């Protein structure tokens with residue numbers, strides 16, 4: 261059993277420029293036993309800093325870190341019982357795979373038999389048994405990364421922290437290691453915090469995602485929650501690939517228009533909410549995912565008022581689907597449509613916007629209008 | 631001044647430029663950046679202890695011949711194979727280890743990453759030196775950081791290292807090392823630093839940072855955290871707009887707009903390398 265509480269955590273580095281420039285501010289999260297949490301956000305948003313504060317590698321400027329209700333702020337890293345896997349991991353070049361995994365335990369004065377049992381167990385899980393006598397130089401990149409994971413597993417720590425552990429592997433290996441880490445979690449149930457800038461990794465691995473930007477938590481939720489109900493424009497744009505389309509529009513009496521000539525009807529339910537929130541006659545940002553723009557006739561017949569006449573600028577055929585980079589006058593957007601609805605650049609196409617799935621954001625606060 | 635007092639107290643005391651370590655009838659101390667020699671027979675053991683305390687070098691410092699040479703305590707250049715003309719000094723600072731044995735294991739683990747180790751030793755219980763032959767394969771910072779992470783994880787330490795340049799092994803080396811020591815002392819928390827990462831900010835902070843002009847300029851630049859991130863990212867992406875926009879997760883046009891706005895507010899044009907470097911310096 262292990263639970264982690266981050267209570268209003270702030271981090272200010274000693275060499276920070278301004279009085280109030282925090283690398284991380286007001287980070288508040290309760291992590292449940294066995295959870296797989298992913299911190300995701302662009303580079304520099306404070307993911308590693310937060311992880312390093314949990315590991316004890318950075319001091320906490322303000323706020324409380326509790327593990328199983330015990331205050332950890334001033335506990336040194338080696339007493340926190342946390343195993344960490346880094347993006348760039350080294351191995352001791354003159355030690356065998358076995359010794360690389362065993363070394364930390366030996367220093368912590370574990371019994372020889374116990375060490376052997378743990379290393380063999382980890383090697384078994386990771387498929388490294390036949391490589392135990394090899395030196396790191398004789399391993400592939402993926403095998404070396406497994407040894408790094410093995411070093412964490414042998415510790416049998418209740419918490420794993422991983423900082424972009426796959427970002428130095430090539431694309432194919434990354435996908436298979438991603439599955440491997442997910443399997444590892446299903447087998448060991450170790451409470452894990454995983455840091456990545458890759459939203460696909462976050463969406464496929466996490467129980468819950470923490471989306472961060474500029475040192476602040478933007479939203480915490482399951483992959484489905486952050487995808488379907490993003491709290492603000494940042495989350496909406498960051499989660500999902502290709503990214504959500506954003507168009508600045510004005511809403512008036514059931515219709516949205518933009519300066520470039522786009523004109524789409526808003527279904528009654530959505531219109532009511534916009535009006536109730538005081539947006540009638542106001543500007544806002546429309547957000548619509550490429551997969552919520554359709555080319556099928558069945559759809560445009562059902563929702564004739566949501567159809568626009570667009571021109572295809574660039575198109576890509578991707579097997580079952582195709583991407584249409586299109587525009588209506590000056591307004592550009594991307595649609596993912598069925599491969600059968602592929603169109604060549606320059607061709608006209610009728611596209612319907614599924615406004616029931618669309619999002620509206622306040623221009624000033626960028627918060628979703630609900 | 632301490633030196634004047636000592637000269638009065640001990641008739642044989644002399645301020646000297648280079649200590650003569652071979653003369654066993656005298657003792658040498660470095661006090662407030664000057665060398666002073668005193669005849670041994672003027673001192674009892676208690677006085678020697680006090681002088682040790684007074685002197686700049688720490689009392690539990692090593693007697694390693696490299697350390698003696700690098701710090702001008704001995705003019706003997708340590709003997710190495712004739713093939714070695716240049717050497718590189720890595721300084722490291724880490725958390726105190728529980729036992730001497732553990733400290734020896736630590737230094738062995740750390741030096742196992744390098745192929746051409748000439749010597750390695752602890753100077754104090756938290757500060758040590760690795761002398762490498764110049765023919766050592768160059769390691770980049772991320773590799774070094776990951777090695778330090780590994781060792782720190784196994785030993786529960788927190789380490790910072792400074793990687794010196796390659797220098798000819800001759801009598802000029804101690805003076806060069808003196809500056810490398812100073813630069814490393816000013817490091818504020820980076821796990822790995824070196825001359826190119828630290829020297830510009832080092833010089834700037836020594837000479838110019840306290841000038842009114844730079845303070846005012848710095849305040850303008852740092853008034854907006856968006857600007858700080860923009861300058862940092864532009865600099866590390868060699869002023870490449872596309873890469874910076876991607877890095878900051880903004881649209882190219884948004885970035886260009888911010889660069890323009892910055893120009894209007896500060897008069898500095900970040901598209902010019904000169905202005906960008908100046909802004910980067912102010913953020914050091």
Ligand SMILES: Nc1ncnc2c1ncn2[C@@H]1O[C@H](COP(=O)(O)OP(=O)(O)O)[C@@H](O)[C@H]1O
Nearest residue numbers: 273275283302303304305306307308309310819
């Ligand atoms: N050791 C440090 N000293 C000063 N500032 C730092 C240090 N490490 C990171 N930062 C700053 O803190 C912010 C967050 O960095 P980081 O946590 O590494 O982001 P991420 O892991 O999300 O890319 C950045 O602005 C970065 O420049």
Ligand SMILES: [Mg+2]
Nearest residue numbers: 307308309423
């Ligand atoms: Mg990071």
